Amino acid sequence: MKKIFLVFTTLLYLLTSCExxxxxxxxxxxxxxxxxxxxxxxxTRKQVPIYAWADQxxxxxxxxxxxxILLPMDTQSTSTKYRLxxxxxxxxxxxxxxxxxxxxxxxxxxxxxxNDFGVAKITDHWIDRxxxxxxxxxxxxxxxxxxxx
Amino acid sequence: xLFVTLSNGQEKTEPEAKKDTEVVAKTSTIDADSIxxxxxxxxxxxxxxxxxxxxSAVKTNYNGFEIVGDYRVKKNLYIAxxxxxxxxxxxxxxxxxxxxxxxxxxxxxWNSFKNWLEMDNExxxxxxxGFSLFDQTVDQYTIYQEGTEIDGISGPYxxxxxxxxxxxxxxxTAHWFGLLFGLKVETLKxxxxxxxxxxxxxxxxxxxxxxxxxxxxxxxxxxxxxxxxGFGYTIAYRxxxxxx
Numbered sequence: 001m002k003k004i005f006l007v008f009t010t011l012l013y014l015l016t017s018c019e020x021x022x023x024x025x026x027x028x029x030x031x032x033x034x035x036x037x038x039x040x041x042x043x044t045r046k047q048v049p050i051y052a053w054a055d056q057x058x059x060x061x062x063x064x065x066x067x068x069i070l071l072p073m074d075t076q077s078t079s080t081k082y083r084l085x086x087x088x089x090x091x092x093x094x095x096x097x098x099x100x101x102x103x104x105x106x107x108x109x110x111x112x113x114x115n116d117f118g119v120a121k122i123t124d125h126w127i128d129r130x131x132x133x134x135x136x137x138x139x140x141x142x143x144x145x146x147x148x149x
Numbered sequence: 150x151l152f153v154t155l156s157n158g159q160e161k162t163e164p165e166a167k168k169d170t171e172v173v174a175k176t177s178t179i180d181a182d183s184i185x186x187x188x189x190x191x192x193x194x195x196x197x198x199x200x201x202x203x204x205s206a207v208k209t210n211y212n213g214f215e216i217v218g219d220y221r222v223k224k225n226l227y228i229a230x231x232x233x234x235x236x237x238x239x240x241x242x243x244x245x246x247x248x249x250x251x252x253x254x255x256x257x258x259w260n261s262f263k264n265w266l267e268m269d270n271e272x273x274x275x276x277x278x279g280f281s282l283f284d285q286t287v288d289q290y291t292i293y294q295e296g297t298e299i300d301g302i303s304g305p306y307x308x309x310x311x312x313x314x315x316x317x318x319x320x321x322t323a324h325w326f327g328l329l330f331g332l333k334v335e336t337l338k339x340x341x342x343x344x345x346x347x348x349x350x351x352x353x354x355x356x357x358x359x360x361x362x363x364x365x366x367x368x369x370x371x372x373x374x375x376x377x378x379g380f381g382y383t384i385a386y387r388x389x390x391x392x393x
Contacts, residue, residue: 022241029294029309057306058299074307075292101292101312103360106373109243110290112310 024108030140031070032095039128039148048149051085070140075099075112079120084127084147091127094120097137113138119145187267188392190339191221196385198233210238213366217343217383219258224393229275230255235366244290246360250283252367254327268335275329279349281367285357286317318357323365325349327379339387347379 038046045067052061052069061069074080079096097114104111114137119130131146198215205212215233222228236249256277262270290312297306331345349368356362364370368377 024293029292031295054306060297060299060306072294072297072306075294075310076308080307099310101290101359103287106241106361106363108293109241110292110312112292112294 022107024105026105026108027139028104028108029072029075029111030113030137031072032137032145033068033070033140033143034145034147035068035143036066037146037148042148046149048086051083053083055081055083068143073097073114073137086126086149089126091123091125093122093130096120117144187264189221189224189269190387190389191393192339192388192390194219194221194227194341194385194387196341196343196383198231198381199384200382201233201235210240212236215381217381217385219385225260227258227260227273228255229258229277231277231367233367237364237366238288239364243293245288246363247286247288248283248362248364248366249286250281250321250366252279252281252283252365254279254367256327258329258331270335271331271333273329273331273333275327275331275345277327277329277347279323279325279327279367281323281365283321283323283366284317284319285321285360285362286315287360288315289313316360318360321355321357321362323354323362323368324352325365325368325377326352333385339389341383341385341387343381343383343385345381345383347381349377349379351375351377 036046036048038044047065047067049063049065050061050069051059051063052071053059054071054074060071071080071082073095078098079094082093082095084091084093095117096119097117099112100115101110102113103109115135117132117135117137119132122130126149128148131148132144133146134142134144137144195216195218198217201213201215205214213233213235215231217229217231219227219229230253232251232253234249234251236247238247239245254277256275258271258273258275260271260273262272264270292309292311294305294307294309296303299306327347327349329345329347331343333341333343336342351365351368351371354362354365362371365377367379369379371377
């Protein structure tokens with residue numbers, strides 16, 4: 001009986017002494033999804049060789065030919081200014097929003113969702129116009145902004 | 150030699166129905182008048198979980214205490230209960246929280262161990278209903294934001310915002326059902342050492358708004374399926390009331 005007890009308690013100790021290793025595999029704080037469209041033919045996507053960077057930051061896109069980009073937004077602020085450049089012409093997008101912190105899971109903890117989303121002002125050197133599709137940015141499964149050029 | 154072998158054989162085949170193994174071994178028969186049923190002590194057994202105070206002293210993120218008790222109603226059937234308090238701080242990569250509160254659980258234990266002679270050990274299975282009243286505090290968190298890859302290196306593009314203002318959710322409750330498996334060994338007369346493992350299933354709980362019960366006092370870590378795992382090492386003394 002005492003031997004069984006010893007074996008059992010050892011097993012119990014081994015079973016319960018392992019630490020939890022929860023890791024994050026859920027979608028977290030969404031990035032802004034911008035899709036580029038042809039200003040002449042607004043239903044057609046149009047690729048653009050693009051540079052994209054936030055003020056005083058490195059470029060996230062460096063001359064990438066694409067029809068859509070994903071940009072992170074600053075959760076410490078209520079606005080993020082991005083520069084979009086093609087063929088050395090730079091346009092500025094001023095993104096404005098409020099954030100709300102949402103607990104999503106044990107592994108990921110809290111993420112930010114962006115509400116009251118808008119594009120406050122732009123320059124229009126190469127961008128013709130902008131269409132804001134959603135005012136709540138909660139995922140990366142839909143287009144948030146359409147840029148016509 | 151022969152004597153020893155015989156007496157061992159007798160013990161194994163008829164463990165509870167002998168008064169004196171020497172006599173039985175010599176005669177190899179059992180006299181009806183000599184049959185003695187070893188009586189069991191009945192009474193209230195009270196004790197504590199011995200690991201919880203040690204963990205409280207050693208760990209900075211845990212404080213807990215638990216009193217255990219059971220009462221023998223039949224030879225192999227006990228009514229059992231636990232009452233305790235616990236405070237657990239958990240730190241994760243991007244957040245930290247504290248769960249603190251008290252709990253009570255009650256149910257039955259059924260001993261399946263066949264004791265020899267006057268031994269009174271147990272290998273038991275048990276069932277419990279448990280209830281906890283507790284608070285959850287989100288101590289701090291940093292927003293989880295995936296890194297951005299630039300030139301093949303992934304890192305934060307913007308430093309995510311942190312929140313250091315604790316937010317407490319009070320008077321949360323959880324109800325659960327538990328299945329136990331354990332051992333109890335009588336080491337000194339009426340003094341028992343025990344070890345058990347317990348599998349818990351949440352029946353009902355009040356969740357905090359914009360957080361989650363990840364740890365519940367008495368239930369321990371709540372896995373995503375609403376299940377939990379508990380264990381305990383106990384020392385308990387039986388206050389003998391009568392023998393039967």
